[in-house]
Amino acid sequence: MDTAFAFTLSTPGLLAVAAGAIAVLLFLIIKVKLHPFLALVIVSIATALATGVTVDDLLPTLLSGFGKTLGNVALLIGFGAILGRIVAISGGAKVLADTLIRICGKDKAPLGLSIASLLFGFPIFLDAAFVVMLPVIYSIARELRGSLLIYALPAAGAFLVMHALVPPHPGPVAAAVFLEGDIGLVLLVALIVGLPTWYLAGYQLSLWLAKRTPFHPVPDLMGGADSDEVERTSLPRFSTILLVLLLPLALIFMNTGITTLISAGTLPEDNPVLGTLTLIGETPVALLISLCLAMWLLLLRGHEKGAMGAVNETIEKALAPVCSIILITGAGGMFGGVLTASGIGEALADSLQSLGLPLLVAGYVIAAVIRIAQGSATVAGTTAAGILAPAVLDSSLSGMPLACVVVAVVAGAIGYSHVNDSGFWLVGRFLGMETKTMLKTWSVVSTAISLMAFCLAWALFTVLT
Numbered sequence: 001m002d003t004a005f006a007f008t009l010s011t012p013g014l015l016a017v018a019a020g021a022i023a024v025l026l027f028l029i030i031k032v033k034l035h036p037f038l039a040l041v042i043v044s045i046a047t048a049l050a051t052g053v054t055v056d057d058l059l060p061t062l063l064s065g066f067g068k069t070l071g072n073v074a075l076l077i078g079f080g081a082i083l084g085r086i087v088a089i090s091g092g093a094k095v096l097a098d099t100l101i102r103i104c105g106k107d108k109a110p111l112g113l114s115i116a117s118l119l120f121g122f123p124i125f126l127d128a129a130f131v132v133m134l135p136v137i138y139s140i141a142r143e144l145r146g147s148l149l150i151y152a153l154p155a156a157g158a159f160l161v162m163h164a165l166v167p168p169h170p171g172p173v174a175a176a177v178f179l180e181g182d183i184g185l186v187l188l189v190a191l192i193v194g195l196p197t198w199y200l201a202g203y204q205l206s207l208w209l210a211k212r213t214p215f216h217p218v219p220d221l222m223g224g225a226d227s228d229e230v231e232r233t234s235l236p237r238f239s240t241i242l243l244v245l246l247l248p249l250a251l252i253f254m255n256t257g258i259t260t261l262i263s264a265g266t267l268p269e270d271n272p273v274l275g276t277l278t279l280i281g282e283t284p285v286a287l288l289i290s291l292c293l294a295m296w297l298l299l300l301r302g303h304e305k306g307a308m309g310a311v312n313e314t315i316e317k318a319l320a321p322v323c324s325i326i327l328i329t330g331a332g333g334m335f336g337g338v339l340t341a342s343g344i345g346e347a348l349a350d351s352l353q354s355l356g357l358p359l360l361v362a363g364y365v366i367a368a369v370i371r372i373a374q375g376s377a378t379v380a381g382t383t384a385a386g387i388l389a390p391a392v393l394d395s396s397l398s399g400m401p402l403a404c405v406v407v408a409v410v411a412g413a414i415g416y417s418h419v420n421d422s423g424f425w426l427v428g429r430f431l432g433m434e435t436k437t438m439l440k441t442w443s444v445v446s447t448a449i450s451l452m453a454f455c456l457a458w459a460l461f462t463v464l465t
Contacts, residue, residue: 014051014342018373021047025335025419029435036425036435037324040331044338051342065337069422070330073127077326077426078319079287080131083244083294085318088135090298092241097139099238109140110210114154114203120249121162127426128283129159132245134430138218148218149210149441152431157202157445164377164414165190165197165453171381171410176403178385179392183260185403193407193456201448209441219432236298244294248286255281328429332422336375339420359395360408360461363388364454367412375420381413404461408454415450418443 021043028039044062053061086092104112113136121129137155141148167173167187176186258278261267267274279285299311357365367384371377385406392405417424418439428438 015373017047017050017342018339021050021335021339022419026435029419037328037331040328040335040419044331044335047335047342048338051338053338053341061338061341062334065340066330066334068337069333070326073329073422073426074326075284076128076287077131077322077329079284079291080128080134081322082315082318083132083287083291084135085314086291086294086298087241087244088139089314091235092135092244092298094139094143095235095238096136096241096245097143100136100140101143106144109144110151110154110207111203113137113140113151114158114198114206117155117158118162118198120245121159126156126159126163126423128248128287130156130427131430132248132287133159141218147210147213148216148431149213149433150207153206153210153441153445154203156427156442157206157449158198160414160446161194161198161202161449161453164449165194165407165410171378171413172406174378174382175385175406175409175413178382178389179402179406179409180389181402181406182399185400186406189400189403189407189457189460192460193411193453197449197452197456201445201452205448206441206445209444213437213441216432216437219430240297244290244297247290247293248283251281251286251289252283253281255286324429328425329422332375332420332425336420336422339374340376340379359388359391359397360405360458362391363405363409364412367409368415368450371413372416372418373420375418375422375424377413377421377423381410384409384413401461401464404457404464408457408461411450411453411457414453415447416443417446 024046025039025043028034028043029036032039041062044065045058048058048061087096100112100116101109113133116136117129117133120133133155134152137152138148141151144151163169163171165172167176167183167190172186172190173183175181176183255278258267258274258281262269262274280289295311299314300308363384366387367380370383371380374380388405388409392402397405419425419435424438424442427433427442428435433441
């Protein structure tokens with residue numbers, strides 16, 4: 001596709017179009033009450049035309065962002081929703097919720113969920129981990145009759161910290177590769193920076209915001225308190241539910257380990273056994289394997305042959321509510337893709353590069369500006385690292401100080417989540433939150449996580465140099 005149109009406007013012109021597009025989008029969703037899917041598509045078309053996309057290029061530009069986002073999240077949401085409903089209607093979510101409440105106590109249930117999410121989010125992407133954890137979050141909120149946000153936001157904050165800062169997630173790994181940083185040292189710095197960031201910004205701030213937001217009920221997306229459950233003589237065992245939920249974690253971690261060792265040259269590239277294990281550990285495949293195991297252990301085992309009909313009905317009920325979420329998430333990716341194709345992020349980054357900021361500060365600011373402009377954290381992190389790479393490689397930075405620069409870049413790339421971020425819509429739709437509420441909670445949490453991680457990375461960099 002010809003993308004010459006992307007640079008026909010000056011940087012101020014591109015910035016004005018982006019600001020206007022976001023303002024119109026918020027007006028349509030908040031004031032006009034237009035469905036977010038339609039609002040995102042309409043504004044994406046208008047923005048593309050305003051930035052110089054030709055009629056011939058318009059549809060490919062729109063579908064590129066839409067299709068790429070759906071390719072990443074549709075299977076994850078679909079498999080995760082089915083797995084979540086199976087765990088919920090089998091009583092598994094109640095078993096996990098009761099166990100967590102018993103261990104942590106009712107008052108510390110949000111902390112327990114946030115810690116569990118922190119561990120669960122180590123090798124698995126935010127969207128997949130969040131969807132798999134949702135039935136437990138829903139169940140605890142129903143069990144304790146509290147506002148959903150009190151339990152969901154601290155968990156989501158933990159997932160965001162892990163996804164943003166810690167290898168083997170793609171942002172930190174890509175930035176480390178561009179800047180030639182040591183992955184092990186990046187992991188060490190990410191943990192030093194990430195743990196206090198999680199506790200203060202991911203957990204404490206999330207809990208504070210949730211308690212000051214009006215009561216938020218649990219949406220009936222994965223089996224509600226009044227949903228028809230599969231008849232069972234007893235609830236599933238805690239170990240069975242743990243196996244079902246931790247299996248994708250283990251498979252994805254295996255994939256990450258093998259891929260890392262192959263990249264380092266420790267393992268051969270063309271080994272068919274390793275290739276098969278890597279395939280099994282791909283996130284969609286890992287979720288599908290766990291889903292099939294859950295169907296057998298929680299719904300089919302011990303039941304008559306006709307139980308497959310009930311399983312299919314469960315799948316139908318799981319997929320129906322999330323179709324809207326999938327489309328809205330894809331439309332969010334479409335809007336972000338249009339902004340990316342317009343050249344807004346690159347134009348702003350080029351302008352910022354000429355300001356002569358210190359390398360660590362410049363990396364954060366460039367990543368943050370690109371993130372605000374076009375929405376994708378991965379694009380923001382990799383683009384900022386690529387822009388910064390020549391200056392970093394010409395400097396004498398290495399070891400821990402270089403790892404601090406990598407962490408600062410990815411910290412800038414994950415913050416400031418708003419309406420051009422597909423993850424903003426995914427979290428908001430699953431929690432049943434209005435756009436205005438998301439801006440007052442999720443956007444604030446992501447910004448706080450970004451700023452705190454950057455400040456801690458900068459402080460550590462200053463001490464080390």
